[in-house]
Amino acid sequence: MTRLIPSAALAAALATMAGGAWAQEEEVTLTYLTDGSPDGVAVAEALTEAYTAQHPNVTFDLEQRPGGSDGDNLVKTRLATGEMSDIFAYNAGSLFQALNPTETLEPLDDLPNMAGVLDGFKGVVTGTDGKVYGVPLRAAMGGGIFYNVPMYEELGLKVPQTWEEFxxxxxxxxxxxxxxxxxxxxxxxxxxxxxxxxxxxxQAEVPDFAEKYTANQAKYADTPAAMRGFEHLQEGFEKGWWNEDFGAATYDDGLRMVAEGEAAHYPMLTFAIGAIQQNYPESLENVGFFAQPGPAGAPNGLTVWYLDAMYVPKGGEHTDIAKDFVNFAASPEACQIMIDTVGATGPLLVEGCDLPADVPRAVSDMLPYFQDGRTAPALEFLSPIKGPALEQITVEVGSGIRPAAEAAALYDQDVQKQAQQLGIEGW
Incomplete structure (x- = not known):
């Protein structure tokens, strides 16, 4: 296929980002694979519409993928068979590493707007060759617990600092x-x-867990602090904390329940603030957030995710234009579009894109953890190993099918398979 822009002209166009038409007006349709969450779809639509407004000859065909392991398998299969869309959204961290990025993705270091992407994010989309392969598609996220503020006020409850208080x-x-x-x-x-x-x-209890875990020197089943999360799931089921339809309820049901007061808590990542704002705007200020509490006497802090990135696969028909769109997505202008579309869901990862003063309550609740330095990256950003069967195992524990100790041991087996597939030394 004839290139739309010579490489030198493309570099100039990327550097200026003037928003004008392409040098040649050939009509081009880029395919874009996004996750199927309401906020993911809304952001994809808003960014592509803004780009088409600047480049009328470029339009987009959006496709949604499922979440969880089904979505992981779809992305890996399409990359392996050369059938991936021109642009796609996917996780950073260990799941990104599992894509074999040095072989399947286009490096993006030369994009002009990459200079404004925060270094903390670049580290979670960098391949083994030291090249950067993704740009941020969402704010930094916290993993913890949404809670219904009116219910807490009605019952006179305080935000828990320890698991015992929870x-x-x-x-x-x-x-x-x-x-x-x-x-x-x-x-x-x-x-x-x-x-x-x-x-x-x-990490607060076992500071070197990630290093030993990656080196096959520590396991979930033989590390009490690591097994504790499985024990929390078993406890919640056995004590009847769950909603009756927990086996069939969906992510959107969980957001609705906590937003509208059908449930007091919903353990979730804070990217969901955008979905609440999209689907339950009248209840947005009824939702607060706190970090998952730990044992009594332990520091109270937040596990942080650098969740999604935008990537360009190798071998696409429209790689130059796809990279120009990704460069646009890494700009302060695009960052503002995301805020306008789904709200401010956490600390932003592009220089020049600041949080507005009137952020949702759940975002305000999250910020002190960052301001006070009480954060730690999720394990998948400290280790390349994350077993693909975890979500099936945690469903079993939370459904009373498998006890926590057995589940932790089973997950250790799942992790071993993943580590061997990745060729990690010591496995």
Whole structure:
């Protein structure tokens, strides 16, 4: 296919980002694969519409993928078969590394706007060759627990700092006739939060866990601090904290429940603030957020995700134009479009894009953890190993099918397979 812009002209166009038409007016349609969440789709639509307004000859064909392991498998299969869309949105961290980025993705270091992307994010989309392969598609996220503020006020509850205080709150909520904790195993990926969001507490107790875990010197099953997240799931089921339909309820059901007061808590990543703003705007200020509490006497802090990035696969028909769109997505202008579309869901990752003064309450609740330095990256950003079966295992524990100790041991087996596939030394 004839290139739309010679490479020198393309470099100039990228550098100026003047928003004018392409040098040649050939009509081009880029395919864009995004996740199927309401906020993910809304952001994709807003960014592509803004880019087409600047480049009328470029239009987009959006496709949604499922979440969880089904979505992971779809992305890997399309990359392996050369059938990936021109642009796609996917996770950073360990799942990004599992894509074999040095072989399947276009490096993006030369994009002009990459200079404004924060270094903390670049580290989670950097391949083994030291090149950067993605640009941020969302704000930094916290993993923890959304809570219904009016219910807390009605029952006179305080935000818990320890797991024991969280247990006491749940029992008071249950005694008052409310659902203590929403669980939504109809979307299996949502079952992982009690395990994954507990990593700040794991690291506080075992500072070298990530290093030893990666080197095959520490396991979930033989590290009490790491097994604790599985034990929390078992406890919640056994104590009747869940909603009755937890097996069939979906992610959107969980957001609705906590926003509208059907449940007191929903363990989730804070990117969901955008979906609440999209789907339940009248209840947005009813939702607060706190980090997953740890044991008594431990520091109280937040596990942080650098969640999604935008990538360009190798071998596409329209690589130059796709990279120009990704460069646009890394600009302060595009960052502002994201805020206008789904709201401010956390600290932003592009220089020149600042949080507005009137952020949602849940965002305000999250910021002190960052300001006080009480954060730790999720394990998947400290280690390339994350077993693909975790969400099925956590569904089993949270459904009373498998006890926590057995689940932790099973996950260790799943992790071993992943580490061997990645060729990590020591496995």
């Amino acid at each position: 247990e006491a709150n749940n029992e008071a909520i249950k005694a008052a006739g409310h659902v203590p904790v929403a669980q939504t195993y109809g979307d299996t990926w949502t079952s992982q939060l009690f395990v994954l969001a507990d990593y700040f507490n794991v």
